[in-house]
Amino acid sequence: MYNFKNIEKKWQEIWEKKETYKVVEDNNKKKFYMLVEFPYPSGAGLHVGHARCFTASDVQARYKRAKGFNVLFPFGFDSFGNPAEQYAIKNHEHPSIMTHKCIDVFRNQAKSLGLSVDWSREISTCEPEYYKWTQWQFIKFFNAGLAYKDEKEINWCPKCKMGLSNEDSQGGKCVRCDTQVEKKLKNQWMLRMKDYSEKLIDGLEDTEILDKVKTAQINWIGKSIGAHVDFKIKEIDDKLTVFTTRCDTLFGATFMVISPEHPIISKYEDIIKNIDMVKKYQDEAKSKSDIERTDMTKEKTGVKIDGLTAINPVNNKEIPIYISDYVLMGYGTGAIMAVPAHDTRDYEFAKKFGIDIIPVLEGGNIEKEAYIEDGVHINSGFLDGLNKEEALNKMYKYLEDNKIGSKFTNYKLQDWIFSRQRFWGEPIPMVHCDKCGWVPVNEEELPVVLPNVESYEPTKDGESPLSLLDDFVNTTCPKCGAPAKRETDTMPNWAGSCWYFLRYMDANNDKEFASKDKMNYWGQVDLYDGGMEHATRHLLYARFWNIFLHEQGLVPYSEPFYKRIAHGMILASDGSKMSKSKGNVVDPTLMINEYGADALRLYEMFIGDYSKDAAWNEDSLNGCAKFLDRVYNLSNIVTDEDIISKENEKIINKGIKKVSEDIENLKYNTAVSTLMTMLNEFNANKKITKKEYRIFLQLLNPFAPHITEELNQMIGFDKELSTISWPSYDESKLKDDTYEMVVQVNGKVRGKIEVSTDTTEEEMKKLSKEIDNVKNYIDGKEIVKEVVVPKKLVSIVVK
RNA sequence: GCCUCAGUGGCGGAAUUGGUAGACGCACAGGACUUAAAAUCCUGCGUGAGUUAAAUCACGUGCCGGUUCAAGUCCGGCCUGAGGCACCA
Numbered sequence: 001m002y003n004f005k006n007i008e009k010k011w012q013e014i015w016e017k018k019e020t021y022k023v024v025e026d027n028n029k030k031k032f033y034m035l036v037e038f039p040y041p042s043g044a045g046l047h048v049g050h051a052r053c054f055t056a057s058d059v060q061a062r063y064k065r066a067k068g069f070n071v072l073f074p075f076g077f078d079s080f081g082n083p084a085e086q087y088a089i090k091n092h093e094h095p096s097i098m099t100h101k102c103i104d105v106f107r108n109q110a111k112s113l114g115l116s117v118d119w120s121r122e123i124s125t126c127e128p129e130y131y132k133w134t135q136w137q138f139i140k141f142f143n144a145g146l147a148y149k150d151e152k153e154i155n156w157c158p159k160c161k162m163g164l165s166n167e168d169s170q171g172g173k174c175v176r177c178d179t180q181v182e183k184k185l186k187n188q189w190m191l192r193m194k195d196y197s198e199k200l201i202d203g204l205e206d207t208e209i210l211d212k213v214k215t216a217q218i219n220w221i222g223k224s225i226g227a228h229v230d231f232k233i234k235e236i237d238d239k240l241t242v243f244t245t246r247c248d249t250l251f252g253a254t255f256m257v258i259s260p261e262h263p264i265i266s267k268y269e270d271i272i273k274n275i276d277m278v279k280k281y282q283d284e285a286k287s288k289s290d291i292e293r294t295d296m297t298k299e300k301t302g303v304k305i306d307g308l309t310a311i312n313p314v315n316n317k318e319i320p321i322y323i324s325d326y327v328l329m330g331y332g333t334g335a336i337m338a339v340p341a342h343d344t345r346d347y348e349f350a351k352k353f354g355i356d357i358i359p360v361l362e363g364g365n366i367e368k369e370a371y372i373e374d375g376v377h378i379n380s381g382f383l384d385g386l387n388k389e390e391a392l393n394k395m396y397k398y399l400e401d402n403k404i405g406s407k408f409t410n411y412k413l414q415d416w417i418f419s420r421q422r423f424w425g426e427p428i429p430m431v432h433c434d435k436c437g438w439v440p441v442n443e444e445e446l447p448v449v450l451p452n453v454e455s456y457e458p459t460k461d462g463e464s465p466l467s468l469l470d471d472f473v474n475t476t477c478p479k480c481g482a483p484a485k486r487e488t489d490t491m492p493n494w495a496g497s498c499w500y501f502l503r504y505m506d507a508n509n510d511k512e513f514a515s516k517d518k519m520n521y522w523g524q525v526d527l528y529d530g531g532m533e534h535a536t537r538h539l540l541y542a543r544f545w546n547i548f549l550h551e552q553g554l555v556p557y558s559e560p561f562y563k564r565i566a567h568g569m570i571l572a573s574d575g576s577k578m579s580k581s582k583g584n585v586v587d588p589t590l591m592i593n594e595y596g597a598d599a600l601r602l603y604e605m606f607i608g609d610y611s612k613d614a615a616w617n618e619d620s621l622n623g624c625a626k627f628l629d630r631v632y633n634l635s636n637i638v639t640d641e642d643i644i645s646k647e648n649e650k651i652i653n654k655g656i657k658k659v660s661e662d663i664e665n666l667k668y669n670t671a672v673s674t675l676m677t678m679l680n681e682f683n684a685n686k687k688i689t690k691k692e693y694r695i696f697l698q699l700l701n702p703f704a705p706h707i708t709e710e711l712n713q714m715i716g717f718d719k720e721l722s723t724i725s726w727p728s729y730d731e732s733k734l735k736d737d738t739y740e741m742v743v744q745v746n747g748k749v750r751g752k753i754e755v756s757t758d759t760t761e762e763e764m765k766k767l768s769k770e771i772d773n774v775k776n777y778i779d780g781k782e783i784v785k786e787v788v789v790p791k792k793l794v795s796i797v798v799k
Numbered sequence: 800g801c802c803u804c805a806g807u808g809g810c811g812g813a814a815u816u817g818g819u820a821g822a823c824g825c826a827c828a829g830g831a832c833u834u835a836a837a838a839u840c841c842u843g844c845g846u847g848a849g850u851u852a853a854a855u856c857a858c859g860u861g862c863c864g865g866u867u868c869a870a871g872u873c874c875g876g877c878c879u880g881a882g883g884c885a886c887c888a
Contacts, residue, residue: 617825
């Protein structure tokens with residue numbers, strides 16, 4: 001095997017020394033912005049899955065560079081995060097120490113892959129130089145009225161005395177100590193993301209974000225068109241408003257249900273006769289975990305509210321109101337009108353509590369189950385005989401004419417809870433003054449730097465450890481100068497990744513987060529490579545953030561990402577996920593040491609369809625290493641001719657075409673197989689000229705940059721492959737002189753014959769009938785049909 | 800339950816978008832080289848029948864049907880698996 005260790009080291013040093021991949025803005029060149037999701041620098045080091053997407057992005061970057069683009073291909077670290085914080089709590093060491101060590105490891109690993117990254121633009125979200133601008137942008141949100149404080153329920157572990165993210169409270173248990181998670185009200189910073197629901201849906205249209213990613217986002221935003229309807233309450237001068245998408249079924253609403261948290265209960269607790277039972281039910285609901293509450297297989301529970309009766313606004317019938325946990329406070333108005341004949345949940349509830357079930361749509365058998373299909377309206381007064389659409393429109397008008405409701409669009413998307421009671425995050429740059437309320441820190445004072453603390457654990461009442469630092473907390477009001485207190489919450493992990501792609505454009509700017517000129521030049525991210533796990537949250541947060549900055553006139557484009565793709569995962573050889581606990585994690589550094597970075601890169605591209613998951617197989621990696629060996633050995637038969645030989649002309653031109661198209665279509669696996677086929681043909685022809693060899697090396701270069709540079713130099717070229725442009729092909733040289741014409745009789749292949757490409761359709765028909773085996777099938781039979789596909793086949797149908 | 804995607808040899812995967820199914824690689828088997836092994840090179844490799852060897856034939860892309868001269872590809876109905884969302888009114 002060739003000495004990949006020395007070769008790879010040599011070229012990595014050359015690239016570093018010459019700053020080969022440093023990029024500067026150049027208005028005379030077309031730009032291309034290749035972005036790959038930056039990693040969280042965990043203690044586990046780089047994963048072979050990282051290596052796959054970094055390599056794929058590098059292939060794009062190298063290809064586009066050779067095609068004449070000015071390519072921005074940056075790298076950085078999403079470095080605020082929970083693992084570093086947990087490590088800090090255990091070891092009483094500042095998380096930045098651990099984080100920096102991890103970053104050094106990651107950077108070295110990334111460099112050992114031979115990525116063509118402009119390292120002068122490296123960023124890390126936990127550095128004050130970076131998060132200064134995250135804080136600055138937060139203040140823009142606040143000043144625009146989009147950041148506010150509100151009481152919100154959080155997941156709370158009573159044992160750890162700590163607020164938990166949804167991820168850390170899966171299954172209703174605390175991830176750290178397995179204690180039952182509770183709900184706790186907490187005053188939190190919120191961003192008004194819900195207001196951007198429509199913009200987040202519309203903005204997708206102008207992008208080439210992968211369809212399944214778009215769909216996932218649209219589902220997440222959860223737009224539904226319906227109406228608000230007011231129900232008067234008999235006993236008091238008040239009303240209950242519901243949101244419904246089927247106001248056309250209003251005549252079938254035989255009861256109402258409100259969520260256990262609905263404010264009407266405490267408002268009228270004097271009037272509710274069975275308030276004790278109601279309160280007991282509320283307490284039960286509160287103690288249940290989200291999982292328990294949303295378990296759809298469990299039986300419906302609830303309590304009828306005695307003393308409050310609703311009036312159905314279309315027929316003035318008195319209907320009971322129930323409290324039940326199947327209605328969620330967080331969606332719609334926290335109250336529903338129940339139409340048991342046509343809704344499964346309402347049906348189950350009505351059956352259990354013996355409530356009237358009145359069908360208002362034709363079809364189904366309500367003795368058995370709710371009829372949830374569409375149908376013609378019955379028992380519905382002025383809607384009788386109408387279909388769904390007609391009935392809906394008529395009802396919308398009725399509601400508005402009678403001032404009992406109106407059309408309304410609801411979204412599942414909620415405002416973003418932007419507070420964490422944690423240490424290792426960006427401090428929220430706000431000060432609370434008794435007189436002025438919440439006031440942002442003056443811009444000149446930014447960044448609000450994370451101070452040193454004794455302990456990294458949240459306090460006993462769940463506040464951030466920052467709250468224990470009097471020096472940090474006590475300050476003066478930026479507005480009036482009176483004594484005031486700093487916010488001690490930090491930002492969520494998602495914050496830093498909301499704008500990192502902007503920072504890369506001007507990573508070392510200490511006057512602004514990025515200059516207008518540079519943002520105008522680099523524009524949108526042309527291609528964003530990342531995982532499916534970020535299809536919704538990260539991408540929605542980042543898009544929301546960027547749309548806002550654009551509205552503030554701070555960035556040139558509303559949508560940050562023009563094209564987004566989603567790569568598959570690398571699985572263990574048995575098809576399961578690689579995980580530390582299973583001990584089946586493959587370390588890319590070990591692979592590089594054994595087979596070389598070029599072989600690893602080539603294999604990661606060859607392993608399968610880039611958008612799909614693929615199982616690791618070290619034998620195949622070895623196969624790729626052998627291929628590179630054969631490429632190396634091919635140099636032994638290279639002739640000194642500066643021409644494209646007759647023998648290799650076609651394979652060279654076809655190869656250029658196929659490899660180029662495959663890279664552009666992200667079909668890396670077939671690009672590699674094309675290169676393998678090319679090598680096989682050169683060997684079969686036992687000939688390759690210097691010129692041909694160099695073109696082959698150029699095509700292979702994005703995949704295996706080190707060995708190709710070395711061989712290029714070895715056969716005597718001064719100019720490095722990284723500095724010359726991508727080869728072009730000659731269309732006229734792609735054409736074959738002959739092809740294998742296929743003859744089918746009654747749909748089955750009965751013969752093949754080598755014919756000239758110029759053969760006319762008539763000649764094709766004639767030739768096809770001269771084949772012996774074909775004769776066996778058509779002789780003595782009547783030909784009913786003949787189909788000729790030029791340059792392909794003749795299909796004969798006989799009777 | 801809903802949404803999205805997938806199902807092709809022993810294995811990873813190709814298939815110009817309706818036109819020769821199995822490219823390329825791995826594994827395996829046989830051979831060459833070698834004292835031997837490794838490495839390398841050559842040959843074979845979907846299943847079955849057939850033949851000294853071929854030719855050739857049948858079957859074959861999760862299952863059942865359909866459209867078509869022609870279906871891995873299109874249509875209808877299932878089955879299985881993966882991921883996401885989930886009492887969303």
